[in-house]
Amino acid sequence: MSNRPDPSAVPPKVVPVAVSARHVHLSRADCDRLFGAGHELRPARDISQPGQWAAEETVNLVGPKGRIDGVRIIGPLRKESQVEISRTDEFKLGIDAPIRMSGELDGTPGIVVEGQLGPIPLDHGVIQAQRHIHMSPVEAVSFGVANHEEVQVRVTDHAGLRATIFDDVVVRVSPDYELEMHLDTDEANACDWQPGGVGHVIRKTLRRGPPNS
Amino acid sequence: MSNRPDPSAVPPKVVPVAVSARHVHLSRADCDRLFGAGHELRPARDISQPGQWAAEETVNLVGPKGRIDGVRIIGPLRKESQVEISRTDEFKLGIDAPIRMSGELDGTPGIVVEGQLGPIPLDHGVIQAQRHIHMSPVEAVSFGVANHEEVQVRVTDHAGLRATIFDDVVVRVSPDYELEMHLDTDEANACDWQPGGVGHVIRKTLRRGPPNS
Numbered sequence: 001m002s003n004r005p006d007p008s009a010v011p012p013k014v015v016p017v018a019v020s021a022r023h024v025h026l027s028r029a030d031c032d033r034l035f036g037a038g039h040e041l042r043p044a045r046d047i048s049q050p051g052q053w054a055a056e057e058t059v060n061l062v063g064p065k066g067r068i069d070g071v072r073i074i075g076p077l078r079k080e081s082q083v084e085i086s087r088t089d090e091f092k093l094g095i096d097a098p099i100r101m102s103g104e105l106d107g108t109p110g111i112v113v114e115g116q117l118g119p120i121p122l123d124h125g126v127i128q129a130q131r132h133i134h135m136s137p138v139e140a141v142s143f144g145v146a147n148h149e150e151v152q153v154r155v156t157d158h159a160g161l162r163a164t165i166f167d168d169v170v171v172r173v174s175p176d177y178e179l180e181m182h183l184d185t186d187e188a189n190a191c192d193w194q195p196g197g198v199g200h201v202i203r204k205t206l207r208r209g210p211p212n213s
Numbered sequence: 214m215s216n217r218p219d220p221s222a223v224p225p226k227v228v229p230v231a232v233s234a235r236h237v238h239l240s241r242a243d244c245d246r247l248f249g250a251g252h253e254l255r256p257a258r259d260i261s262q263p264g265q266w267a268a269e270e271t272v273n274l275v276g277p278k279g280r281i282d283g284v285r286i287i288g289p290l291r292k293e294s295q296v297e298i299s300r301t302d303e304f305k306l307g308i309d310a311p312i313r314m315s316g317e318l319d320g321t322p323g324i325v326v327e328g329q330l331g332p333i334p335l336d337h338g339v340i341q342a343q344r345h346i347h348m349s350p351v352e353a354v355s356f357g358v359a360n361h362e363e364v365q366v367r368v369t370d371h372a373g374l375r376a377t378i379f380d381d382v383v384v385r386v387s388p389d390y391e392l393e394m395h396l397d398t399d400e401a402n403a404c405d406w407q408p409g410g411v412g413h414v415i416r417k418t419l420r421r422g423p424p425n426s
């Protein structure tokens with residue numbers, strides 16, 4: 001981790017790495033249009049971030065070039081609907097969505113979403129999620145990073161054949177967050193991610209040489 | 214690129230990055246079984262490495278969990294058949310193939326391949342290609358790298374949101390090679406590769422700090 005004289009003085013900068021498969025967040029209005037007025041999504045299982053869960057209900061995504069069925073919905077409802085897909089999904093659907101942080105939906109493309117009541121068009125809200133790390137304020141202090149800071153994270157695969165340093169990883173700090181880095185499925189496959197995978201956070205200001213030295 | 218005193222003395226360590234989509238190499242025997250005895254594959258278009266081409270003929274891959282149709286064959290014929298797929302493809306097919314350099318097929322899983330004459334089982338030969346760079350001996354001297362050396366390559370995307378440093382990139386040197394780094398489709402999507410993408414080669418021995426400093 002470091003070649004400083006006293007390694008025990010350096011906090012371990014290890015973060016669990018989780019994979020965020022394609023999913024959808026729904027607004028109240030869109031949930032109504034897809035599943036009926038006032039429909040309450042049924043939580044099927046908790047996911048890692050506290051208070052969030054995967055719903056029993058799923059939707060289908062329909063793009064100009066193809067469709068993907070059985071896409072999970074993450075609850076609870078949000079202010080705005082949001083569809084998070086990978087670049088691989090984009091090629092399949094025929095949609096070119098930008099890389100964005102969650103909730104930054106200005107100028108994003110739309111998509112047709114099919115629910116129990118049939119298809120509805122969303123006029124925007126499709127993104128590829130930018131790599132990010134969730135952490136609590138205490139963890140941010142321990143890591144020596146600030147909210148919205150971008151760091152590098154080195155992820156080493158078990159076989160030692162696809163170690164990858166992800167740059168442009170956004171730190172997101174909130175008391176509601178559990179320490180976890182989120183990659184999408186393309187990124188996870190690129191580094192041969194396996195369950196239990198971890199990353200080592202590299203603060204850019206601590207790096208000794210320039211990036212391409 | 215470097216903080217040596219005289220930057221003009223340092224050759225630029227830039228390499229074109231190409232994406233290797235799933236494809237198949239066939240042996241004479243397997244080509245016979247798929248397309249008929251003595252069948253000559255018809256070159257459809259040259260690919261970047263000299264002497265290699267994509268054939269008009271395609272095959273379908275059939276795994277325990279799914280199938281992928283219309284997979285291109287890369288000619289000319291080889292001593293052994295080889296199927297190169299991505300991790301995404303593996304999930305679709307239900308096959309867990311190791312990451313290997315081309316031609317290193319010991320202990321690899323098999324797959325069913327469908328050609329014009331119907332399906333044939335291959336008892337081994339499925340791999341995920343390890344990241345690598347093709348280069349000529351002259352280019353190897355210019356880069357200061359040796360055949361089989363592993364380097365890092367930094368690929369920066371246009372939007373500056375998914376810069377990625379690929380580690381474990383194997384250098385392959387031959388007079389027959391054109392300078393080019395090959396990523397698979399998952400790796401290309403992970404770094405938001407676009408046509409014309411380039412990488413900056415980082416020799417590990419030149420790196421100043423440890424990887425996670």
